[in-house]
Amino acid sequence: MRAFTRGLLGIAGFLVLWELLGRSPLIPAHALPPPSVVFGELVTQLTSPEFIGHVVATVLALLIAIVIAIAIAVPSGLVLGSVPAVRHATRAVVEFLRPIPSVALIPLALVMLGFGPETKITLAVYAALWPILFNTIYALDELDPLLVDTARVFGTGRLGVLFLVALPSALPFVLTGIRLAATTALIVMVSVELMAGSQIGLGYFIMEARSGPGRMDQVLVGTVVAGAIGVLLNNGLERVRRRWVAW
């Protein structure tokens, strides 16, 4: 409880600093509206169906992207992690693909997929793949050979070992990978919305607020909400990991 209070004090201190900075003549008032203004605007926006629509669009696209990324990365990770030959063979390809930043693919995705949600979902999937894939492979590396041998002794086949032994013991790592992936996907999602001029979403809201009326308070409302989504996702997935994966 003490620690909780201190955490709140830390955040309060940050807000006070921001308020002072925002009101000081050092910084042009329109560039950094103080938190009092931003929170007023936040309340207004949270009751506006249009803003809620943007938030829902982003969160929905994000969830779809995460699910697709899991569906691709976990099976691939299981294959790469349990068949060394495949892993060595594909290693150079993977090492070359991984550092390509997903945002670099924005222009390509735009011309191929257009301005709809497909673009941002595809790019978020691409970004979210890697942490899940690598954590799954890593988890299989860490797999206790004794467990596998035990299962083999009891006549479990290769697939059986994969699903009954490898997958459950890899789960904590995989969930950590998913948590990292979710954060990354959120960043990419908002970036794409911001820059690729999609028609809806939190990033689009921020872009509109900036380029149209230059409402920095609305920009910051969007930012704060995006940060809040990030915290919720992160803590939620962390809690899932702790609740379901007790071993």
Added chain:
Amino acid sequence: MSNMLEVADLGHTYGDYEAIGGLSFTVRAGELVCVVGPSGCGKSTLLRTISGLIEPSRGDVSLKGSHLAVVFQDYSRSLFPWLTVQGNVEFPLRSLPRAERRVRAAEALEWVGLSGAARKRPWQLSGGMQQRVAIARALAYRPSLLLMDEPFASVDAQTRFELEDLLLRVRREHDTTVLVVTHDIDESVYLGDRILVLSGSPARLVADLEVPLPAERDQVTTRTDEGFVALRSKVARLLNVGKPSMDVEKWAEAERESLSETVSS
């Protein structure tokens, strides 16, 4: 002979758990004093208060001189893996000029017989060698008091004998004042000029015994010496070995009385 360390009515409580209660003793210059006590009685706590790592709840510790070195039981953790053996020995000497640091480290490594290992990393050495590095580091610091917390508890028996003799040799050659904490009765008698026997928690001083053995000791002859055997069984009796546990307070009182009788008779 002057007193190097004076401890007066030292007590420490963790929360409301009393670990040591009212200890008073002195260590004279050049002396090697062993502290024995049952496991968990508060020996490490005593050492930590003397070394200033924790502030005692009450009482006074006064040390002549300012330097103090500690050799911990866990050598693998007290040595820094990112430094070489020589770097580890030089670790406390950073305020000295580089050349002097070198000389002192080389010297200390020679005392413990590790001149050849100066460029190695600690983890490339055996456990006994690592503990010798820790001893060399402490000696290079030229402490007015060297504290050791169960320094030989984590090495095998053979190495342990070697390290005990090493300690006796270097402290004789360099006139170091040493306070060794141990739970091994034989070790305390073999090493010490004096033995402080502590009771179980809270730690109280049960006895302060002179060791009636010559300064030169030998793993074979000393350990079969009559004086050694007699003192060892006395310490064992004081530590209540083999007896069912009873009221510590009363027991310590009784032991003290019987002891003063034997001393006066």
Added chain:
Amino acid sequence: MTKFLQRWTVFAGLVAVWQLLGWFADDPFFPPPSKIVSAAWDWWVLEPENFTGHVVPSVVRLLSGWVIASVLGVSLGLLLGRSDRAMEYAGPLLVFLRSIPPPALVPVFLLLFKAGTSMQLATIVFGVIWPVLLNSVDGARSVDVTKVDTSAVFRIPRWQWVLGVVLPAASPKIFAGLRVSLSLSLVLMVISELVGTDNGIGSQLMQAQREFDYTRMWAGIVLLGVLGYGLNTALLAVERRALAWQPRSRDEQHA
């Protein structure tokens, strides 16, 4: 050697398949590798001012942003990591700040710093500081009790405590953070160049898109991939040297 062959064979095979498909399909979206390479050659080698005017500034910004973030992140992280109290105050705030998608702050930085290098640096620094910071906190916390006691007993000076004990003890974690940050800085470099500049790899990509020049777009993407691969390899080499004191070499493929 066989492993080396194995991995590059598949890589080369995939490139070859792509090349063949590209020839036969003749799809403007997927030019064959030969065309991409020749476009890259024309673009950056035959016109060196494209290289010095776009690629070099991008890399300089990326590295400066990463270095600034690393220095800030490590110093702040070691400080916070050695004080439970400070971490209690700062922890929740850090969690929130870390969760903000950095591109969302680009408009704010644009107004605060004007378009240009300082705004781009701010974006990169804000975006990549978190892995370094949080890993440094973790690392600084991991100094074990015996080492803390040993340092206290020998009364070593403060600078030696920080640079000689806490920093090396935390360095394995710090390097893990540095690697994540480095690959993130590539992302943020591109993001910061997509708006408000006319130089850099990112802006060249945008321009290629506007001109529907898919081959150049691919060249830019490949360049970024090569850049990321090269930077990561270089950092791994530095890490291997810096952490050579570690008793056991660790698994390197896990980022």
